Amino acid sequence: MLTDHAPCSKAASVVIIDDDKNILELTSLILSKNGFQPYIASSALDGFELVSLHNPELVLLDYMMPEIDGLSALQHIRTRFHDTYVVMLTGKGSEEVAVELMKNGASEYILKPFNNRNLIERLQNVLRIREIEIHNRELQKQQEHLLFEIEQWNLELQKRVREKSEALQNAQEEIVQSEKLAALGYLSAGMAHEIRNPLNSISLFIQLMRQTATEPDQIEYQAKILKEVDRIDSIIRKLLDSSRRTRAISSNVQIDQVIDSAIEAFAPQIETRKIQIDRRYHCIPPPITADPCELEQIFTNLFLNAIDAMARGGQLSIEVFESSGRVVARIGDSGNGIAEDVLPKIFEPFFSTKSRGTGMGLPVAQRIARMYEGSMEVESSTSEGTTFRLEFPANR
Numbered sequence: 001m002l003t004d005h006a007p008c009s010k011a012a013s014v015v016i017i018d019d020d021k022n023i024l025e026l027t028s029l030i031l032s033k034n035g036f037q038p039y040i041a042s043s044a045l046d047g048f049e050l051v052s053l054h055n056p057e058l059v060l061l062d063y064m065m066p067e068i069d070g071l072s073a074l075q076h077i078r079t080r081f082h083d084t085y086v087v088m089l090t091g092k093g094s095e096e097v098a099v100e101l102m103k104n105g106a107s108e109y110i111l112k113p114f115n116n117r118n119l120i121e122r123l124q125n126v127l128r129i130r131e132i133e134i135h136n137r138e139l140q141k142q143q144e145h146l147l148f149e150i151e152q153w154n155l156e157l158q159k160r161v162r163e164k165s166e167a168l169q170n171a172q173e174e175i176v177q178s179e180k181l182a183a184l185g186y187l188s189a190g191m192a193h194e195i196r197n198p199l200n201s202i203s204l205f206i207q208l209m210r211q212t213a214t215e216p217d218q219i220e221y222q223a224k225i226l227k228e229v230d231r232i233d234s235i236i237r238k239l240l241d242s243s244r245r246t247r248a249i250s251s252n253v254q255i256d257q258v259i260d261s262a263i264e265a266f267a268p269q270i271e272t273r274k275i276q277i278d279r280r281y282h283c284i285p286p287p288i289t290a291d292p293c294e295l296e297q298i299f300t301n302l303f304l305n306a307i308d309a310m311a312r313g314g315q316l317s318i319e320v321f322e323s324s325g326r327v328v329a330r331i332g333d334s335g336n337g338i339a340e341d342v343l344p345k346i347f348e349p350f351f352s353t354k355s356r357g358t359g360m361g362l363p364v365a366q367r368i369a370r371m372y373e374g375s376m377e378v379e380s381s382t383s384e385g386t387t388f389r390l391e392f393p394a395n396r
């Protein structure tokens, strides 16, 4: 259907809606001669069907029609088919009608009778405007999309910066904690020796006093002093032992056996406090790499705390299983839990809420877990009890 005057490589399609058959035929002829692809409809309803079928670039719409008036038809087309532009044809023209039509989305307003050249020029003009507007809309969409993407990136960056800052803060806190631990190791090795000498003297003098004491009160107090001196001595010995001992790392450590061995040492307290033990070993876990004595120290510290937390009896739950290549141990007690303000501090060296606590149990346990590429954290703590979770890489 293209002629020499074709406005573009693909014939622009135009639906002509007019109740006057002569005008329809004539206009259709003019349009096809000028390179357009016309479709004709003698009523607005037929016209809508053609528009939805051919999705035309333009509609030439008669303003005065019997069933549906031109204005309603214009509104219908503009709201349903955004890319179809409407040119109005009308027999009687007035300024107000023109303004009203333009306000409702008409792109052009042509008075009948029109001359051929003028009609084609104006249609081509509308087509050009349409092309530019559609292109602009597309650009705007792309711009919005880009802005949205930039915003998303921005949010992602903010999130990453926040995460990195938190990680940095945690790392700094950990450095402080491990410095405290290192200082403790240094101090304990140096001071233990210094403390044990005067302690030994105290013990000797008390023993001398005991030989001559006659008052029952005095005998009792001296016995208590000796007992406390022994306690101090055993604490110091333990500190020295752990700093002197050479590590015996094995890649064949069964965590369930280490736990069993640790719990055995508490048999007397467990019995007198009437603590029930609920052991759930879901499988024989794969072995892990660690020094079994150090690993046992973790559980010893956890059990000591759990027993402290269950002064009036309760339940100690131990669960062992494998998950995603990690051996997991969960140690739960039914004590009173850890207060919210205490919770963030429990892994800090020397932090304790107990009158005779050293505050070294948990930080030492956590340091050992991390040394073997494991982790140790409080999984939950409520007024019903506390559960610690330990994870170690499984050896397969």
Ligand SMILES: Nc1ncnc2c1ncn2[C@@H]1O[C@H](COP(=O)(O)OP(=O)(O)OP(=O)(O)O)[C@@H](O)[C@H]1O
Pocket (backbone or CB within 6 Å): 301, 304, 305, 306, 309, 333, 335, 336, 337, 338, 342, 346, 351, 352, 353, 354, 356, 357, 358, 359, 360, 361, 362, 363, 386
């Ligand atoms: N199972 C638990 N239930 C309630 N509180 C706990 C539990 N485990 C630890 N805590 C809290 O964490 C604090 C620190 O524990 P950590 O074992 O490091 O030191 P400690 O028990 O106070 O002293 P130490 O273990 O040196 O004798 C405890 O004082 C206690 O307040």
Ligand SMILES: [Mg+2]
Pocket (backbone or CB within 6 Å): 301, 304, 305, 357, 360, 361, 362
């Ligand atoms: Mg403790």
